[in-house]
Amino acid sequence: MSQADTVTRILDSAEELFAEKGFAETSLRMITTRAKVNLAAVNYHFGSKKDLIQAVFARFLSPFCTKLDRELSVMAAANSEPGLRDVLDVLARTMLTGVNSTAGTRKLSVFMRLLGLAYTQAQGHLRRFLKENYHQTYSRFILYLRAAHPELSPREIFWRIHFAIGACVFTMSSIEVLREMSRADTGEDSGVEDVMNQLIPFLAAALER
Amino acid sequence: MSQADTVTRILDSAEELFAEKGFAETSLRMITTRAKVNLAAVNYHFGSKKDLIQAVFARFLSPFCTKLDRELSVMAAANSEPGLRDVLDVLARTMLTGVNSTAGTRKLSVFMRLLGLAYTQAQGHLRRFLKENYHQTYSRFILYLRAAHPELSPREIFWRIHFAIGACVFTMSSIEVLREMSRADTGEDSGVEDVMNQLIPFLAAALER
């Protein structure tokens, strides 16, 4: 087994388990057992559990932010005064890239769940890491939102966008629990795509009022 | 120190710590140290950590559901065809009861945070406990929502209300992190009440579209 194999398998297992259980509830032994590697491999390749958590986030956030930055530039080049809808479309398209399969949908779900953990379970080190590495892209995104709605105060923009993030993150974080509740309540299954198709107009109505 | 003192102080400390850190990150030693009681007191009075978690939820959910049930009955008696706004007002008023002080606002924040944990961190036992004890009130609430909007499918109702819950729960769960981010971004402080005053019209726009 090559080094790349070991590192990748640790990251894959850790990502799944963190998303499923959270950081504290996931032990290195669970991760290494699922990844079929030796327990010491995590400390050898990553240094510590904290570093592994950061690596898991870096693996999906770095390409995401790179792509988002590029897409924002494309948008700005094509449209000198992008509206709210344009900016959100860029975000949605960037997030949904490659989400046309069941595997892709699960990827998005994991992405959202990890994002939620970053807010609600963040040990200080993770928040510092995220701010240090991804704050620039975040700021740029917010700036376009402000430009699109100069009549709203920065605070109003901030909170509206985070209410929306909350609805997304919560829904996707608890998606399995919620689908089961929905099934019990209504007798019908709700596919993840059905849920998304309801979530987007819901948020649009709230953001654009 | 009377038994009531010990039990109450354990519940108080556990509630604060669970809301702040989550279940797994809060040890019985933290709880008993803060409560200034002996470590063994939790197992003696509650049986186990799981039972303590359930007791924390029961202490604030039982009176809440009792009150909500009563208020729903009052509403139904006064109005044979309550609208969405009526039903949500009942919920909001029930939740905001006694939230006119700083202490009250913190209580609400803790309430929301615990509710969020129930969805996202729930160990199976907690979800089973909540369903067993509080599902009836929940169902009744949902029924009024359905009656208010018979043109919407039960599934649409379910998801819209949970998107809204998500925005609330996420916001209140991460309120301190978010306020700090907002401060860093905009240079202004956002009081919790300011946030609520923005959240409510945000949700109203999304639910009533």
Added chain:
DNA sequence: TCACGTTTTAAACGGTCGTTTTAAACAATC
């Protein structure tokens, strides 16, 4: 093939966890 740097392995470390045990302190009853 040998030597050497890298990676994997098995075992152990110290520490914290939830829980249990045993005895002491307390409160209420007769």
Added chain:
DNA sequence: GATTGTTTAAAACGACCGTTTAAAACGTGA
């Protein structure tokens, strides 16, 4: 005031945690 049931106290239990160690296995260029 002795007795009985309840509550508190200190200490220990085994289990699991993240991490470290030291040796074995591996791969590669000389």
